[in-house]
Amino acid sequence: MTHEGVREAAFDATFKHEFAKVRGVRMHYVTGGRGPALVLLHGWPQTWYEWRKVMPALARHHTVYALDLPGLGDSKGSPAGFDKKTLARYVHELLRDRIGLDSFDLVAHDLGAGVGAQYVSQFPRRVSSYVHMDYPLPGRNLSAARYRTFSWHLAFNSQRAIPEKLVDDADDMREYLTAFSTQVANGGSAFGGTRTRPPFPEAEIDEYVRTYGRPDQRHAGFELYRSLDEDERDNAAARPADTPTLLLTATGSLAATRPTLAPMLRNVTRAVEIPKAGHWLAEENPDAVAHEILTFTAR
Numbered sequence: 263m264t265h266e267g268v269r270e271a272a273f274d275a276t277f278k279h280e281f282a283k284v285r286g287v288r289m290h291y292v293t294g295g296r297g298p299a300l301v302l303l304h305g306w307p308q309t310w311y312e313w314r315k316v317m318p319a320l321a322r323h324h325t326v327y328a329l330d331l332p333g334l335g336d337s338k339g340s341p342a343g344f345d346k347k348t349l350a351r352y353v354h355e356l357l358r359d360r361i362g363l364d365s366f367d368l369v370a371h372d373l374g375a376g377v378g379a380q381y382v383s384q385f386p387r388r389v390s391s392y393v394h395m396d397y398p399l400p401g402r403n404l405s406a407a408r409y410r411t412f413s414w415h416l417a418f419n420s421q422r423a424i425p426e427k428l429v430d431d432a433d434d435m436r437e438y439l440t441a442f443s444t445q446v447a448n449g450g451s452a453f454g455g456t457r458t459r460p461p462f463p464e465a466e467i468d469e470y471v472r473t474y475g476r477p478d479q480r481h482a483g484f485e486l487y488r489s490l491d492e493d494e495r496d497n498a499a500a501r502p503a504d505t506p507t508l509l510l511t512a513t514g515s516l517a518a519t520r521p522t523l524a525p526m527l528r529n530v531t532r533a534v535e536i537p538k539a540g541h542w543l544a545e546e547n548p549d550a551v552a553h554e555i556l557t558f559t560a561r
Contacts, residue, residue, distance in 0.1 A: 273314070276321055279336075282360035287339035289356050290330040295321025298390070299363050300559065302328040303353070305372020305397070306483050307439055309335030311469050312371065315548035316555070323556055327361065329353065331374060333482035335473050344485035345492040346376035347384070347500075353377060354385055364388065367559045371395035371544065373486045376493055379526055382507075383500040391559055393508045394523065394530075395551075396515060396541055401497030402525040406490040413452065415442055419487035426484065432475030439470055448540040453514060461542050502528050508558040509533040510551065512540045532558065 277294035292310050300320055302313045310328035320326050332341035332352045341352055357363045368389050370378025375397035382392050400406045410416040419425055429438050440460050449455035460467065474480050507530045511519050516535045523530060534554055539546040 273318070277317065277326075282356055284332070284352050284355045284360065285342070287332045287337060287341055287352060289332060289352070289360075290336035290338075291356070291361075292317075292328045293326060295324050295326045297324045298559070299366035300324035300326050300555075301353075301357065301363075301366050301368050302326065303331065303368070303370035303374035303378050304329070304335070305374045306334070306486055307435075307442075307470055307474050308372070309470065309473055311335075311466065312542070312544055316544050316552040319548075319552040320555060324367070324559070327357070327363075327366075329356070331377065333485075334479060338478075340478070340482070343489065343492075344482065345489040345496060346373070346380045347493075347496040349377045350380040350384055353381060354388075358388070365390055367391045367393075369393040369395065369555055370397075372397050372541070376400075379503075379523075380496065380500065382503045382505050383526060386501075386503045386505055389505050391506045391508070391561070392503075392527070393510060393555055393558060394527065395510045395543055396512050396519070398519045398522040399497055399526060400490055400494040401500075401522065404494075404522040406494040409490060409494075413446070416487060416490075419484050420490065422488070426477070426481055429480065430477075432471050435474050435480060436467065436471045439467060439474070443467075443542065446541040448513065448538055448546055450540055453512070453540055461540070461546050466545070497526055500526050502526055504529045506531050506558075506561070508554065510543055510554060511535050512543065513537060 330337040443460045447461035449457035
């Protein structure tokens with residue numbers, strides 16, 4: 263099968279697009295490199311493409327698998343649910359049954375880190391190390407209701423039907439993404455700054471609008487937020503994991519994030535604020551992110 267998105271000769275010389283069917287969902291992933299397996303899970307409103315700037319460096323030491331989560335990006339079809347426990351099981355079936363991975367290092371960002379934490383809890387023997395990026399975990403130390411007060415978009419995206427009515431086509435999605443990405447970038451208003459330009463180049467915004475301009479993908483993205491109460495219950499009941507964990511956050515976010523991980527991820531051996539980065543860590547400071555990942559996975 264072909265892929266519709268951005269293609270560049272230098273990147274495509276190392277990486278290729280693949281598809282595999284998991285319980286009725288056609289899952290898309292990008293893979294390349296040599297060495298121990300390293301799996302990347304994206305956040306919202308992003309796709310595998312958020313890792314593009316760090317993948318070449320990672321691929322010099324790992325075989326990289328950058329996934330589109332079920333129903334998101336170029337993965338097509340609706341999973342049984344958008345709670346992160348259910349999505350982790352789809353990821354597990356892709357990695358174990360379709361790709362054939364027995365163990366790997368796992369890196370996850372934003373809501374993808376909600377999936378990542380659930381994966382580590384459910385399948386700890388398969389994860390050699392885990393990198394959790396800029397996502398406070400709803401659970402014992404953070405209620406979903408409290409989490410939704412951290413940003414207007416968390417409450418807005420959780421509403422039934424309203425987000426789809428107000429962000430109802432590709433043009434609306436472009437406007438939303440441009441404004442929202444600027445707000446939570448380094449220097450944006452969410453960090454007390456006055457930034458007025460998005461952190462993404464136009465080509466990257468085009469790529470995200472290409473996928474989330476589609477009604478089904480846009481709806482799936484909002485469903486990630488509507489399931490936060492279920493995530494809180496699942497995380498509170500989850501088996502605590504002792505997997506070696508690296509926590510990376512935006513500048514200024516570490517103190518608020520780390521305590522939320524403690525009941526579920528008991529072995530946070532290193533915690534770092536990425537300098538000169540807001541929420542979009544891998545895009546705003548890819549060199550620092552790649553360095554931290556490679557140093558941690560090489561332990």
